[in-house]
């Protein structure tokens with residue numbers, strides 16, 4: 415009979431007994447009923463917890479947090495002990511970790527998993543932009559950006575592709591010219607790659623092109639780098655909010671907000687300039703697209719509804735910030751990893767260069783059109799993405815309501831994390847996963863094969879929005895660098911480590927590399943001009 419009663423009915427019944435006892439002022443009876451109520455409440459809690467995926471226990475308040483260490487590595491260990499779906503309480507946040515690719519796919523195609531967790535960082539960002547927004551704002555912005563970015567060339571087809579290729583090409587040619595100027599001396603390639611990759615995304619979004627040594631670019635870069643470091647510092651505050659009030663941590667939190675203000679001031683200047691020179695028949699970039707959308711909404715009397723009633727310019731500024739950070743750091747880190755893997759695997763490097771020479775020859779540089787004819791070069795990029803796992807935990811999702819997955823309850827508001835590094839290094843899915851072997855992506859017919867458990871861009875509804883741009887850009891930068899230069903270490907130097915630096919992405923530790931011009935270098939074609947691109951800062 416009791417088991418047939420729902421929890422709430424049972425508790426309500428007991429509450430009535432307590433009330434009855436209280437009205438008879440029988441103290442012992444009251445105490446017994448109160449204790450029974452407590453026991454039942456605890457039993458209900460334990461039953462609820464049993465429905466959660468299994469996982470490690472930790473002390474009250476902090477949970478497993480003190481043992482967390484480097485998140486993606488610790489989660490990998492825990493996945494080995496607790497299986498493909500486990501849970502861990504970290505401070506006041508319940509984290510659910512998925513490490514089976516079928517489960518990740520099943521979860522992330524569902525609407526309920528498109529939410530974002532409620533954490534102090536999310537509050538700082540105020541649910542604006544694309545990466546941290548959710549609900550109707552996210553949905554409308556995702557559709558809008560998807561369509562508009564295709565018009566700007568983030569597509570494999572049509573005229574747009576040509577526009578994008580042109581932009582990427584001019585940055586690749588600049589990079590190659592700078593690398594030639596180094597005359598084979600060992601250099602840190604990071605700043606040059608950061609410049610080229612930033613110019614691609616800044617060109618699409620705000621028609622800005624930075625020059626080498628540009629003070630403004632250096633400042634923006636420092637702000638981003640400091641931001642990444644500070645996010646690491648305030649990281650525990652995501653789980654135990656009081657942590658951010660500790661001495662030193664509060665200042666870090668403030669700096670995150672101050673850095674954002676400074677970046678926003680830079681975007682505001684550009685937005686103001688764009689508004690003054692806006693020509694609806696000559697749309698230059700994403701800022702123009704947004705300004706036109708805002709004006710249209712005003713004319714049609716639906717300004718209040720646009721962006722779900724959020725401040726129009728704040729939303730635009732957060733979009734610019736999101737695309738800049740998502741589109742720069744990821745590609746730059748991936749290119750650096752490609753160089754690391756070439757230094758560590760000279761046989762693979764040689765095969766890439768042989769393929770480039772056979773298909774392209776030495777008279778011209780590779781183009782996007784050559785991509786299908788360079789399978790080994792392309793799969794070397796894929797293998798780098800698999801092994802470097804630059805975004806091992808993708809982004810944190812949070813169910814918008816209680817959901818069931820694989821027979822377990824995933825509560826609304828919990829933090830759901832896909833463990834991509836586990837999928838990419840699983841010996842049941844990949845033959846010798848620790849070996850760098852681009853050929854694993856090539857099938858018997860010589861065609862490229864991307865298995866469904868290869869997911870560097872995530873999967874499902876919140877999958878990466880920039881994957882097409884990323885693939886084009888990585889191909890152009892990598893193929894042209896390998897075509898023009900032989901990358902080598904300084905005599906006596908150890909090869910760069912595979913142990914990455916953990917920030918917003920996993921980037922290689924800093925290293926120096928020699929770009930030695932290969933024999934009979936192809937004459938770099940003159941960089942195509944983009945008349946509306948604006949150079950910012952000093953030259």
Ligand code: HEM
Pocket residue numbers: 522544545546556615736737740741742744745748804805808809810870871872873875876877878879880881883884
């Ligand atoms: C090698 C390059 C890149 C990698 C490996 C990468 C990877 C990822 C991953 C794993 C996610 C999270 C997916 C999820 O949580 O389900 C993501 C999200 C995102 N990426 Fe990328 N990304 C790359 C380049 C880019 C570029 C170039 C752009 C911009 C143009 C971009 C824009 C975004 C955005 C806006 C999101 C958030 C989407 C949303 O929340 O709906 N990414 N990316």
